[in-house]
Each structure stands twice: as C-alpha cells, then as structure tokens.
Amino acid sequence: MLTARAYLPDGRLGAGLARLEAETARILTAYGAAGATVVEPEALQPADVLLDLYGEDIRARAYVTQDPVAGEMMLRPDFTVPVVRLHMAHGAAPARYAYCGPVWRAQEPGSRRPNEYLQAGFELFDAGDPAEADAEVFALMAGLVGETGSEVATGDMGILAAVVDGLETAPHRRAALRRHLWRPEAFRRLLRRFGAGHEEATAARATLLAAAERGAEAVGELIAWAGEPVGLRDAEDITARALRLAGEAATPPLTEAQVAALDEVLSVSGPSAAALARLRGLAPDMPGLKGACDRVEARLEALARRGIDAGALPFSTSFGRTTLEYYDGFVFGLSAPGRPDLPPLAQGGRYDHVTAVLGGGAGIPAVGAIIRPEALIAAQGGAA
C-alpha cells in the first residue's frame, strides 16, 4: 500500500501523517528544550566512511549506489555517522544536536522489517562527566516514550572491554578479542582458540614456527622458497607476523579459570544494583573491572538523581553486543511491553571511539539515542 510506512498503515497522508508530524514535533521540541541544535545531514554519505567504521558487512545492510563523480555512496543507514562528521567538520567543541529523518536499511527477503523508517535523535558531545551525560540522555528518552516504552534493557560495553584489556595474556590476543567484542560467535571462537587444549600445530605451521625461532632470516628463506612474491603484503609483513606467531606459541594458553571468569562476566544479568554487586564480587580477580564498575555505579547515582529507580533497571553485560555495533560504553533500549513485532521505541548509547575514528585521532566523548516515532505511535495505538 502506498499510504503505508514503517509500522503505520496510513502514515503517509491525512490524519495518519498529521499524527506522525505532531509526534516528531513533540520530540524535537523536547530535544530543543534540552539545548540541542537541529541538524539535517545529507542522506547520501560516502561509502568509505561507513565501510571504515562498520566493515564490509554494512554493504549487505545499506543501499549502495555509484556517483559518477564522488564514487561509491550509501543512503545513510543511521544518523550517528553523518552527525559525527558534521560535528567534526565544525571542530570538536561540546555540542548537542537533534535531528529527525528517514534512514534506509536493506532487509533480507521475507523480513518484515521496514527498509525505510524515521529516526528522531539526540546526540550529546561532551567531555564532561560521562555519568551525567549518560543519565541525561536516558532520562530524556524514557520521558519521551513514557509508559508506552516501559520495557527497559541496559548494558555497558565498557565492562567486557575492561575485562579483556585486563586479561593476563599476550597483547595480540587481547587485541583480537577487542576486535570481536561485538561479535559473540567470533569472540567465543577466539576464546576457544586461545584456551588450553587447542589442537596441535599443522606440519606447515610447525615449520614456520621453527624458522621464526631461528629468526627473521630463516623466515625470509621460507618465504623465498614458497614462490614468487606478489601483492602489497610483502615479506616484511609476513615475517613480522611469523615472529609474532612464534611469540604466541610461546605464550601459555588462557587458563580454564580465565575463560570461566570471562563467561561469568558475560552471564551477569539482573536488576542493576544486583548486577553491579555481582560484578564487584568478580572484580578482585580482574584488573580493570573495578574501574568499569565504578563508572556503572556513578551512572546509577546520576540516574537516581534524576528520579529514576536506577537500581531496579534491568542490566545485562551482553546487551548491545550484536545489534549496536559502534557503542563502547552505556547502552540501552526502551521497548513496548507485549509488542515483539516492534523494534525498541528508543535506543542509544555511548560511542566515544567513533568520534576519534572519524575525526582522524581527535575525538570527543559522545552519547546519543534515537526514537522511532513510527513505532512509538504504533505502540500507542495498541496491538496491531
């Protein structure tokens, strides 16, 4: 139906559209009252920037097109990247932005998810107290979705990151685990590989390791023997990795206790106060976890100061690991109870590293969230 839009059968004309416009106006007014400047980023974004941040998988989700002059472009799959780019172009001073507009995401055949829907978002760039900023964004969103979005989920990507950073093992293992923080399956596979009882090296690998132990020259001979060099990845790259592999082979595997402790951190789930207590209980054995717990606690206090029953908010260490890929701190979602057919009405989180990545090193801590106005109205209207 041509009058249908995401979650709303009659959202493109007449009363249906008027209701949607009133809702987005209400949301933008609230963002404005919170000090935000309204921005309207370009719908077409350079593909390179998105690919750099999200990796090749974004190609399966975003609409890609070819501009004869500018090269490969993508229809924005979200606002975060365009808003960050806009912000960085202005210099990374503290700022607050509001926006409302469509995003586009290609869906798999048979999926009932919309390929175009509205996001009304609020982004806060501020190097000040992160707990306060997190709490402010959460409270703003919770106030706007109200009782309709009373099913709360929260998490903190900083917990797992801190545990990985504090893991006593070779640096390259920590780096690999860090890379796959957002991909639970790959993360698990890595843990298995780094753990005890990993299968013996193949004959070829054993030869390589033996050469690496003799030194770079021996590896160079192996490379020369393997064939004609082709490609940009040269002998220097190969030798460097071979030497690192030898170092890795010499590093003891992760102990069962280390793996079990990681599993335990990942399984923490419950009301925030209880979850924090459990994480604190694990902290003595895990360098780094204490700092991350302190940050959670500071946020809970900041939320409580805003009148939110923070200790009761559901918290899960694993929340946000699959869907919200660029978040690296606080993450949250607000959903409509009894409406599994709808996505979260609001969701967001902290993404400190994104501004650094897109800003070429110079960054500013950032937290933001979006409301899906169409889903919000659909949820207000009762069961579909």
Added chain:
Amino acid sequence: MSRLKLGLPSKGRLQGQCIAWFHERGIAIERTGAEREYAGTVSGVDGVDLVLLSASEIPRELAAGRIHLGITGQDLVHETIPGWEGRVSQLAALGFGRADLVIAVPSVWVDVESVEDLDAVAADFRARHGLRLRVATKYHRLVRDFLRRRGVADYRIVDSQGATEGTVKNLTAELIADITSTGETLRANHLRVLEDGLILASEAALFAARAASWGAEERATLATLCSRMGLDEPAL
C-alpha cells in the same frame, strides 16, 4: 494451452551437456532454424517450450518467474538470488559444470594456512598499510557471508568480473575468491587455495521457479516431465 518454459544456456559446452543430460532421460532437445538462431524444440514430453538464454541470466529469469525451469550453476543461483531457497527449488544436480568457489592467497603467505589467519592478517595489514585487506571477487554475497561466519573483519571486497587471479599481482587486491576447477590458473598466478577456504562446491543444476505461473496445465506437464526423468516433483 499454457506451456512450461524451460531455460537453457544459449551456447557453448554447458548447452551441449544439458542437451545430453535430457537426452539420457528420454527428452530430446533440438536446435532449430539457422545455426546461430536461438530457437529449439523439446520432444518426448508435450507442452514444453525451450528458451535459450545467456547462462548468467538464467538465475534472474528464474527468480522473476519468467521461466518455469532452468539450468544454471548453483554458484550463480546462490550469489545472485537473495534468499534463493525461498524462490527456486532444485530438482536435480547434474554432475557437470563443476566449479569450486575458493579463497586463494599468495603462495608466499607462509603465515596463512586457514581462514582463521585472515582476521589477524587483516588487522595487521590495516595498521601498517592503512587500508583494509582487499578481496577481489565477483561473488560478493557468498564471500561476505562466508567471511562473516568465519569471524573475519576488517577486509573489503573489490569487484572483479574477470581475470581475478591477476588482481593480486596488479596490486588491486591482496587475495581473491574465485571459481576454480583444477587450480592451474591460481598456481600460474602464484596463488594458493586456503586449506579450509572452500566457500561453495558448485555444479550445474536444474531449478524450478516458485514465482512462475503454475496453473493446472503447467503442473501436469512438470509431473509428466519429472516422472519421465525419474525426478521427485518439487513442492512449489
């Protein structure tokens, strides 16, 4: 009478093999008209029209339901029809047109044996060269799905519609994913297949299009065709 459209490759060795495959099962397919005319007849069963198409267009025609049946490579169906299981049904694998889609890296990469190694290599490569490891292929979807399942991040696909084995030497890619049958071209270009780098073992197959118009007459023709050739009738 509503007739069933059978799509076959318009020329080449694959066409000959298709005709021979039907012939062995009692269905005769003959080219008609001038030698270069794309026309032919099907005998041995009534109600089937032959449609000769470029092999690479058969998946598209199947997906759209403009032909009822078609023979093409499994690799092309899996790559070019999103959610192919829901849109076509495979009646038979034909045992020819075999081709493996594999990941191949330079032979000198003595530190890379398995797909698992690629993830670490990609991260190092990006750190030193400032670009994501480039994989040249025309099979974007299959390669992306495969690498995601195997936990490789930080790479990028560069499109290569032909002579893919040369891209590494030309410095437009670091590794490739391509169809190989014997591996000779790979070796000649100083590349080696990763031990666990088989993405898809493909062969030619007969597919039925779910979106085609399946009236009583077309269904009856399909039933006759299937029983004549000893195939199970697909659920459409």
